[in-house]
Amino acid sequence: METDKAVRVRGLVKRYPDKVAVAGVDLDINRGEVFALLGPNGAGKTTTVEILEGYRHADEGQIDVLGSDPARGDRQWRARIGIVAQSSRDEAELTVAELVHHFAGYYPSPRDPEEVIAAVGLEEKRKTRTRKLSGGQRRRLDVALGVIGNPELLFLDEPTTGFDPEARRQFWTLIRNLRTEGTTILLTTHYLDEAEELADRVGVIADGKMIEVATPDTLGGRGARTARVSWLAADGLQEIRTDTPTAEVTRLLAQYGGEVPELQVRRPSLEDVYLELIGKASVAGAELEGAVR
Amino acid sequence: MSTLHVLPSTFKVGLSRTKLEVKEFFREREQLIFTFFFPIVFLAIFSAVFGGTTFGGGVTAATYFTPGMIASGIFLSSFQSLSISIAIERDQDVLKRLRGTPMSPQSYFAGKIGLVLTTSIMQFALLLLVAGLLLDVTIPTEPEKWLRFVWIFILGTASGSVLGIAFSVVPKSGKAASAVVTPVVLLLQFMSGVYFVYSDLPGWMQSIASVFPLKWLAQGMRSVFLPDDFRFTEPGGTWQLGTGAIVLSLWLVVGLVIAQRVFRWTRRDAG
Ligand SMILES: Nc1ncnc2c1ncn2[C@@H]1O[C@H](COP(=O)(O)OP(=O)(O)O)[C@@H](O)[C@H]1O
Numbered sequence: 001m002e003t004d005k006a007v008r009v010r011g012l013v014k015r016y017p018d019k020v021a022v023a024g025v026d027l028d029i030n031r032g033e034v035f036a037l038l039g040p041n042g043a044g045k046t047t048t049v050e051i052l053e054g055y056r057h058a059d060e061g062q063i064d065v066l067g068s069d070p071a072r073g074d075r076q077w078r079a080r081i082g083i084v085a086q087s088s089r090d091e092a093e094l095t096v097a098e099l100v101h102h103f104a105g106y107y108p109s110p111r112d113p114e115e116v117i118a119a120v121g122l123e124e125k126r127k128t129r130t131r132k133l134s135g136g137q138r139r140r141l142d143v144a145l146g147v148i149g150n151p152e153l154l155f156l157d158e159p160t161t162g163f164d165p166e167a168r169r170q171f172w173t174l175i176r177n178l179r180t181e182g183t184t185i186l187l188t189t190h191y192l193d194e195a196e197e198l199a200d201r202v203g204v205i206a207d208g209k210m211i212e213v214a215t216p217d218t219l220g221g222r223g224a225r226t227a228r229v230s231w232l233a234a235d236g237l238q239e240i241r242t243d244t245p246t247a248e249v250t251r252l253l254a255q256y257g258g259e260v261p262e263l264q265v266r267r268p269s270l271e272d273v274y275l276e277l278i279g280k281a282s283v284a285g286a287e288l289e290g291a292v293r
Numbered sequence: 294m295s296t297l298h299v300l301p302s303t304f305k306v307g308l309s310r311t312k313l314e315v316k317e318f319f320r321e322r323e324q325l326i327f328t329f330f331f332p333i334v335f336l337a338i339f340s341a342v343f344g345g346t347t348f349g350g351g352v353t354a355a356t357y358f359t360p361g362m363i364a365s366g367i368f369l370s371s372f373q374s375l376s377i378s379i380a381i382e383r384d385q386d387v388l389k390r391l392r393g394t395p396m397s398p399q400s401y402f403a404g405k406i407g408l409v410l411t412t413s414i415m416q417f418a419l420l421l422l423v424a425g426l427l428l429d430v431t432i433p434t435e436p437e438k439w440l441r442f443v444w445i446f447i448l449g450t451a452s453g454s455v456l457g458i459a460f461s462v463v464p465k466s467g468k469a470a471s472a473v474v475t476p477v478v479l480l481l482q483f484m485s486g487v488y489f490v491y492s493d494l495p496g497w498m499q500s501i502a503s504v505f506p507l508k509w510l511a512q513g514m515r516s517v518f519l520p521d522d523f524r525f526t527e528p529g530g531t532w533q534l535g536t537g538a539i540v541l542s543l544w545l546v547v548g549l550v551i552a553q554r555v556f557r558w559t560r561r562d563a564g
């Protein structure tokens with residue numbers, strides 16, 4: 001059944017012999033949305049994404065991707081998704097242009113191959129064999145092959161790992177353009193700035209569990225990013241959280257009648273919030289493991 | 294919404310995959326040397342080394358070894374070429390990427406069959422040219438011999454291909470592929486009478502070889518390219534074409550069943 005959700009997952013579990021990689025994840029992705037799955041290495045991002053792509057099979061859970069169970073996705077279904085896997089080691093003797101044009105032939109309504117090559121910034125490498133591409137260039141070819149079919153839903157598993165800052169900016173522009181054209185995008189990353197830059201919503205995953213789903217500016221819940229005012233009082237370091245730091249500083253100024261010792265006004269960055277979130281998760285995980293033993 | 298968009302036909306994509314496969318094959322140095330030119334080079338070397346030896350009935354060394362090299366070429370272009378290239382494609386996640394597109398698996402295998410047919414026919418033509426023009430090998434002209442050649446060629450490439458697809462799961466990595474496949478092929482070539490006169494081989498070696506397809510392929514090719522009297526030099530005094538057809542067909546069926554069961558689009562550790 002087709003809904004306004006591109007992806008709907010309930011209670012996803014994937015176990016490996018020595019590890020529960022995904023431990024009951026729920027996930028909703030709206031059509032037209034850019035959703036970032038953010039988490040440290042080993043959190044279960046790739047496992048989750050590859051189950052949604054139909055490569056791996058879940059042990060438990062209900063999964064709906066564009067109205068189908070990915071484990072039973074047919075060719076029509078695959079024509080509507082685009083995949084950029086985390087690793088590709090393709091060292092073909094074929095050129096960039098040959099591959100992109102060839103892959104366009106798999107799809108019912110592909111994008112223009114030359115436009116795609118230009119969009120990923122590989123125009124100058126059109127006639128270069130993939131074996132001779134640098135890591136970053138090969139990654140861009142991956143992206144080109146992922147979007148050539150003009151997918152409704154695009155999966156990107158750590159697309160910018162190994163990019164230099166310039167390439168990353170270019171890539172971000174490409175993703176924004178795809179979003180403007182209405183492509184739904186599920187992106188995994190362990191770069192916080194990338195999630196913040198691109199995502200409409202972020203899902204923080206650690207140890208196979210979805211810790212929080214929120215817009216980038218509300219991550220960590222209310223108060224997570226309220227300002228902290230700290231100073232050195234007679235009985236040690238003081239810190240208060242406040243929505244009105246200026247008023248607080250004015251009050252301290254009046255109290256001390258001049259310089260306030262070690263005064264700091266700080267607003268936690270998204271990174272602080274994120275580290276706190278996954279930190280809590282690993283502490284909770286460790287406690288759980290301890291309790292089991 | 295997207296029901297209006299019709300998927301490209303399996304046939305059309307299969308054709309486009311064939312072109313891509315052939316293009317890539319001729320750009321890979323290793324495949325070119327060890328699969329395509331190998332039998333041709335060996336035929337030239339053997340003709341030079343055994344130039345003084347006659348095999349009776351005016352048959353020169355070049356003539357005697359031509360059918361073996363043709364058989365060997367068919368086996369290399371099907372079994373060796375596919376098992377190595379597919380093992381590498383699997384290891385480098387090429388197959389995984391293809392599996393994530395709407396390309397039908399039939400198109401992929403059609404491309405592989407197209408590759409085998411194209412390269413083995415070209416290789417055969419080149420072998421024939423070298424043998425006929427440079428090495429003075431007499432090429433048969435009787436239509437019935439060429440008819441025989443056609444069915445042996447088809448059975449040979451078909452069984453070699455399905456066995457190659459199946460065997461591609463054996464190497465643990467793409468890097469190991471050549472190192473695993475080449476010795477197997479080399480051993481079979483030695484035992485099947487490609488490099489030696491088959492009837493001169495020890496009996497136990499002949500018995501082992503006659504389980505595998507290459508021996509029958511080589512014997513079939515000898516029946517095409519050697520004078521009819523030479524059948525008396527074969528064990529049992531005949532070309533054993535009936536048995537050869539049965540053994541090759543059996544391998545074709547067995548290979549098909551195994552290939553279907555073991556073929557996978559992802560690496561073993563893919564989860
Ligand atoms: N095929 C596999 N076999 C065994 N364990 C696996 C396999 N794939 C992933 N894992 C384990 O599952 C956990 C999650 O892995 P993964 O999904 O790759 O994380 P991420 O993509 O977030 O880095 C890791 O502990 C990893 O070692």
Ligand SMILES: [Mg+2]
Pocket residue numbers: 045046047086157158
């Ligand atoms: Mg990963």
